[in-house]
Amino acid sequence: MTTSETIDLSQAVARELPYLRRYARALTGSQSSGDRYAAATLESLLVDPSVISAAASAKVGLFHTFHLVWASAGAPTAEAEDRMTAGAMAHMAALTPNSREALLLHAIEGFDHDEIAAIMQTDPEDVAQLIATANREMEASVTGKVMVIEDEAIIAMDIVDIVTSIGHSVTGVARTRDGALALADKTLPDLILSDIQLADNSSGVDAVNDILARHGDIPVIFITAFPERLLTGDKPEPAFLITKPFTEEQVRSAVSQAMFFASTETLHG
Template identity: 40%
Template structure:
């Protein structure tokens, strides 16, 4: 196997950061895991069919190897392999073939892990969710998806000020925020104001995830790219509520 060239790795970094942050539930731990993977070297994976995916799948595989070195907690829920596969196929939108290559599994085994993990999603902890979204139809769609995943929506805000007021009154255990609120302000600003007085995991929804994945500033651990499938929201919510896979070695 050969090493991935520098330009390709740089292009794959935003995707790697998104995956690692969602896996660990933390910007710091996720970015640290990416750094470890880069320092250890990122060889290509035999069997990758899609040229643009070569660097991404190689980085995902390096991250998974690093994450797999930490002992896994014996708590109920989705096992680490299942979480990795759900994130790879839903958040990162890999097909089962490429996800299996990342973890070095036969496709049939990967498919079984994915099915078992999906069956556990609704058994996860129930969250009290604040939705920040200025488009009424999209907000209602999000509410339906959140409730279908077994969670409670405590409020829907279309502006920064409304979001802060609802968060203060309801104390949500999870915030689902659009980045662009149009005339109502900015979703990231709303979240920053909320987190000054109330700590809760946040999932950002944006059509431009790379803008939030530079690794230079305080950035979110969970980012969903528009448009997304219901399973993507379900696994991101599960990871946020369960705070991801804790890695003692990071």
Template identity: 50%
Template sequence: MSSAQMVAHHLPYLRRYARALTGSQSSGDAYVAATLEAIVKEPSILADAGKPKVALFRCFTAIWNSLPVNGSSDLVEPDSPAERRLGQLTPKARQAFLLVSLEGFSEEDAAGILDVDLSKIRSLVEEAGRELAAEIATDVLIIEDETFIALDLEGLVESLGHRVVGIARTHSEAVQIAQKKRPGLILADIQLADGSSGLDAVNELLDTFEVPVIFITAYPERFLTGQRPEPAFLIAKPFQPATVSAVVSQALFFERNATRRERRIPA
């Protein structure tokens, strides 16, 4: 693939990222245009790159970060509440969050794009998670049969500014609490204490109201085959607090910015 073909292939994703970063189509596209001009003047930016997409985003980032106006106040007339929430993040944290959460870069590639080390990118994503959580605090239902794990999750989500409305150990408890409290987020284990399924409980609830769900399981490979519709948000046990923090914020952020749709997850 030639450099021109490579740029054309990745250009829609760079536009998406730039628009999310600036909160404005016109402003985002202007930065993309500046990036393309820089590549035309210096084709070697991409010519020897082992990962052309990383190199493209790295070039964009160099241009973005070279301008002192690109602080948290640079968003121009954001078009949606989601974009306004992004505008509250510090610049580096906003970039890290979007690279990992929106564009799907690995932590290693995101670190390369932002020219920071791996520990820094992780701290930036965690920072973004906490800042976003403060903007989109909600009521949380925890479906988990292991007491200590449930308590850990409760403490974690409350530290992010959310409120735990209940902890369920079985399918029936989960349905009962959710129908009464109508949580804004569910954290669910899959295998529950009485042999019932957190997956079945979630599907029953999604038949009555829409809510983002994060599954936390010791067997994530069973639900990441790519062969059927599967959970969008999945955390493997044992989990890291920073991972839960980031995924909670991703789930709430992108759920509120998404088009409404049917969300039944197959068992």
């Protein structure tokens, strides 16, 4: 491999690395665990970069390398550090093997069935079955109350429709930072789904931080047109991050998985 090819490969991997880290965190259940496997993936590529050059694209090669590293370790999830995480791990044990991996690759990272088959070393038909199974099993596992922070009315309506279609209730829609805190004080949600830029030029991130500071840990999904702004490597980073414009499948998947990672003991009936 020439120096120019090495530089091009490094640049291609660097462009996709934030998205690999997003995927790794969602798959393993924690930022620290996901980052460990992302780092191990880069180390593997330093030893054998041919995996990238042999793939259909740099992104497919990168995710395939991660799959090999993660699968060789036994496809682990994060260690249970508290009762909430322990409940999530118990849910994970009941899932059909490889189904959640296929769902994340498709719904969150945007790979098609052929690309996922190349990443996971399986057939496209098997991928389709795994995705369908994951959606069915995760949506059936737990339901709860969802709070939406979104200043664009049409987008908010779309999100509410998607969330309610999979069995969750919506506590309300907030358009500003202050409105979000007031809504959370009125009805504590089990999940927050938040845009980044709000109607009064306040920040959805700040709104979420206000709520978490007052009410404790609540699963959060951020929606943004600029995901790289939140995938910086600084802690904390969101485990679930949807890129605008989003699809219904992306929202369904992220909501189901975020709820899935919350123990049923933490949901408020």
